[in-house]
Amino acid sequence: MARPAHADRRRRGRPARLSRAAILDAAQGLLERSPREPLTIARIAAEVDAVPAALYRHFASLDDLLDSVLGRVLGSAPLEIRRRAGWQEQVRDWMSSLRAHLLRYPAVLSLIGRRGRTSPRWLDAVAELIAILERGGLRGAQLARAHLWIAETTIGLAMQEAPLSLPEQIEGARASLAEMSEAGRGRLAPLVPHLTRLDGDTFFEFVADRTIAALTELAAGR
DSSP: OOOOOHHHHHTOOSSSSSSSHHHHHHHHHHHHHTTOOOHHHHHHHHHHHHHHHHTTTTSSHHHHHHHHHHHHHHHHHHHOOOTTTTTHHHHHHHHHHHHHHHSSSGGGGHEEEEEEEEHHHHHHHHHHHHHHHHTTOHHHHHHHHHHHHHHHHHHHHHHHHSSSSSHHHHHHHHHTTTSSSSHHHHGGGGGHHTTOOOHHHHHHHHHHHHHHHHHHHHHHHH
């Protein structure tokens, strides 16, 4: 007789009793195995062999559950920021470490902002960036603009890379050259050989370099 699938899952280590920690463990396990697949309540419930409604006995709401998943992911490997480095290099560390984290679990990108609401766990990560910029002497409006610029740039590039790596994006653009307008093709085609020499890490370093140079200038002129 065939063994029920849920029995096999339990033997692989799934807890028999439901708890908040067990649900978060299951959600993170799904992200580890299928990092690009959208994380849904139905998938999490199936992973713990429960009905979706049972999850709400341990979480106050859907937002609470997904915020907790995002917090677990962002906290599972702290951002690698060198504590004794200068503030400029700490900005670089924040940007690079966060990008690497989000690209490891691209499905959590959709958890950062949902239905017009920003996850407080994401804001906690941004608060660490604010502290770094304050050490650089930025205050008030300059600090507000700088933190938003860096956070939006970092997450925006991660969102672009998550579905397609930079080389794949460039190859897709090259494949579409023939379908462009003649004027547009004339401008883009000469750049393609240069673009094909870039990878995601190289381009991100360029972005970080330019960001830090501009921030240093901004801080010096305060």
